[in-house]
Amino acid sequence: MSKDFLDALKLKGRNSGTWAGSMSLITDPFLTSISPVDGEKIAEVTITTEKEYKKVIDEAKKAFRVWRKWPAPRRGEIIRQFGEELRKHKDHLGMLVSYEMGKSLQEGLGEVQEMIDICDFSVGLSRQLYGLTMQSERPDHRMFEQWHPLGIVGIISAFNFPVAVWSWNAMIALVCGDVCIWKGSEKTPLCAVACQQILVNVLESNDAPSAVSSIISGGQEVGRLMTGDSNIPLISATGSCAMGRAVGSAVSNRLGKSLLELGGNNAIIVTPSADLDLVIRGAVFGAIGTAGQRCTSTRRLIIHESLYDEVKRRLLLAYQQIRIGTPLKQQNHMGPLIDRAAVDMYLKAMTEVKKEGGSFLIEGGALEGQGYESGCYVSPSIAEVRNDFQIVQEETFAPLLYLIKYNTLGEALEIHNGVSQGLSSAIMTNDLRDSEFFLSAEGSDCGIANVNIGTSGAEIGGAFGGEKDTGGGRESGSDAWKAYMRRQTNTINYGSEVPLAQGISFEF
Numbered sequence: 135m136s137k138d139f140l141d142a143l144k145l146k147g148r149n150s151g152t153w154a155g156s157m158s159l160i161t162d163p164f165l166t167s168i169s170p171v172d173g174e175k176i177a178e179v180t181i182t183t184e185k186e187y188k189k190v191i192d193e194a195k196k197a198f199r200v201w202r203k204w205p206a207p208r209r210g211e212i213i214r215q216f217g218e219e220l221r222k223h224k225d226h227l228g229m230l231v232s233y234e235m236g237k238s239l240q241e242g243l244g245e246v247q248e249m250i251d252i253c254d255f256s257v258g259l260s261r262q263l264y265g266l267t268m269q270s271e272r273p274d275h276r277m278f279e280q281w282h283p284l285g286i287v288g289i290i291s292a293f294n295f296p297v298a299v300w301s302w303n304a305m306i307a308l309v310c311g312d313v314c315i316w317k318g319s320e321k322t323p324l325c326a327v328a329c330q331q332i333l334v335n336v337l338e339s340n341d342a343p344s345a346v347s348s349i350i351s352g353g354q355e356v357g358r359l360m361t362g363d364s365n366i367p368l369i370s371a372t373g374s375c376a377m378g379r380a381v382g383s384a385v386s387n388r389l390g391k392s393l394l395e396l397g398g399n400n401a402i403i404v405t406p407s408a409d410l411d412l413v414i415r416g417a418v419f420g421a422i423g424t425a426g427q428r429c430t431s432t433r434r435l436i437i438h439e440s441l442y443d444e445v446k447r448r449l450l451l452a453y454q455q456i457r458i459g460t461p462l463k464q465q466n467h468m469g470p471l472i473d474r475a476a477v478d479m480y481l482k483a484m485t486e487v488k489k490e491g492g493s494f495l496i497e498g499g500a501l502e503g504q505g506y507e508s509g510c511y512v513s514p515s516i517a518e519v520r521n522d523f524q525i526v527q528e529e530t531f532a533p534l535l536y537l538i539k540y541n542t543l544g545e546a547l548e549i550h551n552g553v554s555q556g557l558s559s560a561i562m563t564n565d566l567r568d569s570e571f572f573l574s575a576e577g578s579d580c581g582i583a584n585v586n587i588g589t590s591g592a593e594i595g596g597a598f599g600g601e602k603d604t605g606g607g608r609e610s611g612s613d614a615w616k617a618y619m620r621r622q623t624n625t626i627n628y629g630s631e632v633p634l635a636q637g638i639s640f641e642f
Contacts (some may be wrong), residue, residue, distance in 0.1 A: 210260025274629025
């Protein structure tokens with residue numbers, strides 16, 4: 135297979151002080167990037183040592199002292215130029231995402247488009263970091279609030295969105311005046327290298343400190359350097375609920391701030407009035423997209439008993455049309471899982487479904503033969519289950535869709551909310567009362583609640599994140615920018631007296 139996109143991105147060795155590592159075939163220890171598409175080694179990236187990490191921190195501190203003085207619109211101009219560079223590199227970077235991670239080329243290109251979109255959003259935001267004016271109870275006093283950058287923002291991203299989630303955090307943080315240190319997934323290190331090189335080129339061409347953005351590479355040990363470091367006031371981490379608990383605990387122990395976007399166990403409720411064409415399209419993409427490896431992937435389909443058999447029939451027909459193969463061919467809907475360990479996890483989950491009494495409408499499994507030599511390809515599954523199965527309560531990062539039958543909307547919502555995660559949710563209905571109830575305080579307990587669209591495919595304009603074990607963090611749009619800044623309340627006395635609040639008298 136031609137890999138011209140790798141040459142076009144001109145991946146190279148370290149940027150001094152901003153990339154703690156190098157690409158090499160002879161260094162040790164290192165991360166080996168192996169494509170799940172064909173099982174081939176793409177390259178090796180050295181793991182950041184503690185000494186290198188400290189150098190990155192020192193350089194980031196120096197960069198912050200300069201960067202925070204730049205007016206926000208000027209910082210926005212840097213992000214605008216980065217967005218333009220992403221437009222130029224979209225095809226090649228999208229191919230790298232697809233090849234290193236395994237998602238379909240359409241989704242790889244879409245992920246780069248998300249980066250472009252958040253750049254556009256951040257440019258506008260650079261002129262809208264608003265504070266408030268409050269009315270003082272004291273005469274000749276003015277009260278207001280303003281926002282200042284935090285400092286260094288640490289970003290820990292996951293393999294399933296190897297570039298977009300970093301950009302949700304980094305572009306907002308940079309416009310706010312912060313500097314960023316990024317630990318990309320150890321499973322997709324080249325995506326981080328490619329983005330870093332593009333951004334550093336923009337920074338250096340504008341005489342900005344290149345350490346405004348830095349990357350480090352490695353596994354949990356490197357992550358622990360970040361989470362335990364009081365030099366980093368905010369850690370934004372994306373990953374599993376278990377990882378989030380470890381990060382949150384380490385950061386809170388030093389009274390730092392954490393922004394956690396963790397697992398999802400997302401469901402679509404199908405009501406009697408639902409348009410079944412929308413149901414099938416939303417559910418199939420939600421379950422199949424990124425081979426079920428999105429935090430917003432549809433895990434559970436909660437179907438009214440009057441439609442249950444018809445939905446099953448249509449799902450069977452739809453799944454027969456799913457094309458599985460190399461994600462770089464646009465006709466394929468589904469590529470591989472990230473690695474063979476993910477395949478083993480999927481097969482184990484299917485075994486657990488059977489042990490607990492579930493039955494498979496479609497029983498998938500590992501794929502072998504021509505085109506599947508990497509050992510990472512699977513076919514999707516649909517199982518009929520109860521919500522109280524332990525395996526259903528867990529997030530299986532694979533194309534495993536559960537069907538659950540219900541009778542009343544109240545029962546459906548009890549099923550829907552009856553899991554520990556709370557990321558994304560949807561209801562398919564043409565009944566106004568049902569949709570409004572789903573969106574009310576009595577309805578979905580998730581951070582994202584949709585009507586007549588699936589659980590997957592959020593836009594950058596809204597704040598992204600969820601509740602409960604999903605972590606409570608919010609990234610990307612709306613006013614999520616406030617997480618990357620510190621609020622300061624200011625009072626100015628322009629009078630000749632010093633009156634105290636609450637009418638307190640203190641004379642001497």
